[in-house]
Amino acid sequence: MADQNQHEQHLLFALSQSDECAFAEIYKTYWKLLHDTAYKRLGDEDQAKDVVQDIFVKLWDQRETLAIDNLKAYLQTAARYQVYNLIAREKVNDTYFKYLASFETSxxxxxxxxxxxxxxxxxxxxxxxxxxxxxxxxxxxxxxxxxxxxxxxxxxxxxxxxxxxxxxxxxxxxxxxxxxxxxxxxxxxxx
The missing domain is CATH 1.10.10.10 (Winged helix-like DNA-binding domain superfamily/Winged helix DNA-binding domain)
Structure with missing residues (x-):
């Protein structure tokens, strides 16, 4: 466990230095876990892939300023957050269409x-x-x-x-x- 944590910290340090190999290793290690997390909540393959893509884009974009103690926990939390945001946006869209449908019937x-x-x-x-x-x-x-x-x-x-x-x-x-x-x-x- 300590070796895993050390390895993650090494990867995160390398990532903060714009090391693309470190990013690729993080991507390979956690892509499936994040995809499964998103897919389980969304039930849509494309949306799950979009969520995972967003997470990794943000990870790369913010690589120099991130302070992460537990990479796995951080990424899973990010996945859940992205899913909740996506669901919230869809519910807002749904509200407009339901409102329009109520006009149709009246x-x-x-x-x-x-x-x-x-x-x-x-x-x-x-x-x-x-x-x-x-x-x-x-x-x-x-x-x-x-x-x-x-x-x-x-x-x-x-x-x-x-x-x-x-x-x-x-x-x-x-x-x-x-x-x-x-x-x-x-x-x-x-x-």
């Missing part, structure tokens, strides 16, 4: 058509205002159904960049549509 046919057309128009405007790469990433993910890994390969960018662009795209869409939902809720309650 509106008549003509009103539904007007609402749907307005939402489509607003969505198009939001997409067109996005930077070109962000819009391309968003469309590849949500219209073509590609994984973040596949998008990264197709666009020759990192998976982390893909994830960051998706988060920014979804946040801007949620913000714009939320204001429309509030306005519609106010209008329909006063009718």
């Amino acid at each position: 509106l008549g046919g003509a009103d539904q058509h007007v609402l749907y057309s307005e939402l489509q128009e607003r969505f198009g405007v939001i997409l067109n205002k996005m930077p070109l790469k962000r819009r391309e990433v968003f469309e590849l993910r949500y219209e073509e159904g590609l994984s973040t890994h596949d998008i990264a390969e197709k666009l020759n960018i990192t998976q982390k960049t893909v994830q960051n662009q998706l988060i920014k795209a979804v946040d801007s869409i949620k913000e714009a549509l939320f204001m429309l939902f509030l306005l519609l809720a106010f209008l329909f309650r006063s009718i």
